Amino acid sequence: MSKATGEMVANGLIQGTKAESKQRKKGFFFExxxxxxxxxxxxxxxxxxxxxxxxxMVGLVIPFKYITYSNSFWSTLFDSEWVGFYNFEFFWDSxxxxxxxxxxxxxxxxxxxxxxxxxxxxxxxxxxxxNRKSAKTYQTIMFMPYFLSWVIVGYLAYAFLSPNGFINxxxxxxFGIEEISFYTDPKYWPFILIFFAHWKGTGYGVIIxxxxxxxxxxxxxxxxxxxxxxxxxQIRKIMIPLLKPMMIILTILAVGGIFSxxxxxxxxxxxxxxxxxxxxxxxxxxxYNALMSSGDISLSAAVGLFQSVxxxxxxxxxxxxxxxxxxxxxxx
Amino acid sequence: MxxxxxxxxxxxxxxxxxxxxxxxxxxxxxxxxxxxxxxxSLLNQGYSFFPGKFSIEPYRFLMETNLSGILxxxxxxxxxxxxxxxxxxxxxxxxxxPLSRRDLKYNNFFTFFLYFTxxxxxxxxxxxxxxxxxxxxxxxxxxxxxPSIFNGFFVFxxxxxxxxxxxxxxxxxxxxxxxxxxxxxxxxxLPLSLPAIATIAIFTAVGFWxxxxxxxxxxxxxKLSNLxxxxxxxxxxxxxxxxxxxxxxxxxxxxxNAPSEGIRMAxxxxxxxxxxxxYPFLQKYFVKGLTIGAIKG
Numbered sequence: 363m364s365k366a367t368g369e370m371v372a373n374g375l376i377q378g379t380k381a382e383s384k385q386r387k388k389g390f391f392f393e394x395x396x397x398x399x400x401x402x403x404x405x406x407x408x409x410x411x412x413x414x415x416x417x418x419m420v421g422l423v424i425p426f427k428y429i430t431y432s433n434s435f436w437s438t439l440f441d442s443e444w445v446g447f448y449n450f451e452f453f454w455d456s457x458x459x460x461x462x463x464x465x466x467x468x469x470x471x472x473x474x475x476x477x478x479x480x481x482x483x484x485x486x487x488x489x490x491x492x493n494r495k496s497a498k499t500y501q502t503i504m505f506m507p508y509f510l511s512w513v514i515v516g517y518l519a520y521a522f523l524s525p526n527g528f529i530n531x532x533x534x535x536x537f538g539i540e541e542i543s544f545y546t547d548p549k550y551w552p553f554i555l556i557f558f559a560h561w562k563g564t565g566y567g568v569i570i571x572x573x574x575x576x577x578x579x580x581x582x583x584x585x586x587x588x589x590x591x592x593x594x595x596q597i598r599k600i601m602i603p604l605l606k607p608m609m610i611i612l613t614i615l616a617v618g619g620i621f622s623x624x625x626x627x628x629x630x631x632x633x634x635x636x637x638x639x640x641x642x643x644x645x646x647x648x649x650y651n652a653l654m655s656s657g658d659i660s661l662s663a664a665v666g667l668f669q670s671v672x673x674x675x676x677x678x679x680x681x682x683x684x685x686x687x688x689x690x691x692x693x694x
Numbered sequence: 695m696x697x698x699x700x701x702x703x704x705x706x707x708x709x710x711x712x713x714x715x716x717x718x719x720x721x722x723x724x725x726x727x728x729x730x731x732x733x734x735s736l737l738n739q740g741y742s743f744f745p746g747k748f749s750i751e752p753y754r755f756l757m758e759t760n761l762s763g764i765l766x767x768x769x770x771x772x773x774x775x776x777x778x779x780x781x782x783x784x785x786x787x788x789x790x791x792p793l794s795r796r797d798l799k800y801n802n803f804f805t806f807f808l809y810f811t812x813x814x815x816x817x818x819x820x821x822x823x824x825x826x827x828x829x830x831x832x833x834x835x836x837x838x839x840x841p842s843i844f845n846g847f848f849v850f851x852x853x854x855x856x857x858x859x860x861x862x863x864x865x866x867x868x869x870x871x872x873x874x875x876x877x878x879x880x881x882x883x884l885p886l887s888l889p890a891i892a893t894i895a896i897f898t899a900v901g902f903w904x905x906x907x908x909x910x911x912x913x914x915x916x917k918l919s920n921l922x923x924x925x926x927x928x929x930x931x932x933x934x935x936x937x938x939x940x941x942x943x944x945x946x947x948x949x950x951n952a953p954s955e956g957i958r959m960a961x962x963x964x965x966x967x968x969x970x971x972x973y974p975f976l977q978k979y980f981v982k983g984l985t986i987g988a989i990k991g
Contacts, residue, residue, distance in 0.1 A: 393799045399875035400792040404804050407789030410844040413824065415811035421820020435827040484714065487707045490699050496708070502977055503715045509973050510966055511904035513926045517962040518721035520929070521728055521741050526955060528724055531740020561718065569981055583697070593699045625907070633929065649818050654911075659819055666817030674814045 425664035449664035466644040470620045481567030505565030512626025548640040618680035621672045729960040733953035752956030763938025771920040774838045775902040781843040782898045790852035812846045837912035855890035921965045
């Protein structure tokens, strides 16, 4: 969902900041008397944010404590003993750090690059085929996986990969190749995870780029055609250069999220199998398992904070770069 | 003339696209086929695109022993989706409206108050403690609704929409006619914003329908499982299916020779069936919405 809406925000924020220049030089109470009704519309959202976003920020003390569970939030937080940076040091020295950082960043980099290449090429292909009706049908089908939950995707993967699954019984066995135990062997998972990431996400990216192509100035193509340029030349010299700014900005913004992964993909598709950790464990699943399986609240919170801080600087930095390239695309 | 690709290229590109389309469809077809395959032929020949021996046994088994459990999960999912989506729309539309007004002095504060939460968060652990210890949401139906009823992304989409489509003159003339802000909002602004609201509604509804995350974190009671969480638990452990059956003692004996592989896949079909069937009708709103928000004019 966050990828789905990232660009929308970009758009929303850009247009928002321009208008807030002229302000009245009147006091707080004057403003409230005048616009009280309007301000009251902020109340439900503000309460939500206070409870679900700001109150948890008080919990940022958790990584610095040895948490002993008690019944109330405040005593869990404040009656526990301070341990300084112990939890961070523990994480820093553990072999887990390298593994989850490598997996998180590695998968994100591969998926960003591959996602861009696939989305742009499929969008161009859909735009170019002659029969508009089949283009529409292809697009509809490719977008469908986007609507299925990760749990369902886990089932679909299982149908192919289980010992009884299609790959083992339908392909390998007839050729006399030995059965592969996918759910116990980590080495296959980079391919599987990357495949399903794009299986589910491609349709979305295609729509974005397809719309961008549809919005391009057609007179450029007409002029090029009159000058004798082939359609292939038009694609290479007009269409792709025109798409470039969008490709750059969307990629840069995606890089902002490089420290967080799609939990659903990495948790549901490998069925959270511990033996697959080497290639399937990312920061998000690590934080989840530390909290829910091993019950190590402080460690989980420490890694979570580590991720939040890295993510914060990444987004701010990336936004700064995007602003340098194209001021319009700046988030704030 | 160079206005379209050549006939041969057209064929090649079509083949390429058809391969991709098949890749998208085949996993679903495989699950569908397995769910209609006889259990013994599943065990002998494995999963295949063509049922070795056709059987409706998995569905019959589920109808007999798990109908009430499935209906209950549907009921929970539908309740969460409807209530969650309505609340989200109300919260988002309300917060975004004053943000879109140029004459509010403290708009910057409220923009930042929201925007900061999109940049930085306390993380999962404190969030979990707030949900369980402060709000007592563990094993409550509201656990699957309340934590998701607000969304910063949608607020900014909504604000942009208000700003770009609602003429300021309309608001001013309504004010001159003596309408209050709430009346203007509900009777003028909202009806004019239906396209944006429809888009956000579909996104939100799909999010609630597909949600397994909140029950995973906060629900243990099988009676409160939504569809996704039910099939998540059955995937992890087929025995969990007992917790969704009418009579826990009877099934304990019959599960031993039940078509368990087929049951799993039938469960998946029962869950995704409705989405796959209504998707073609919703698709165009989705596409429209994506392009409203994402593409700059």
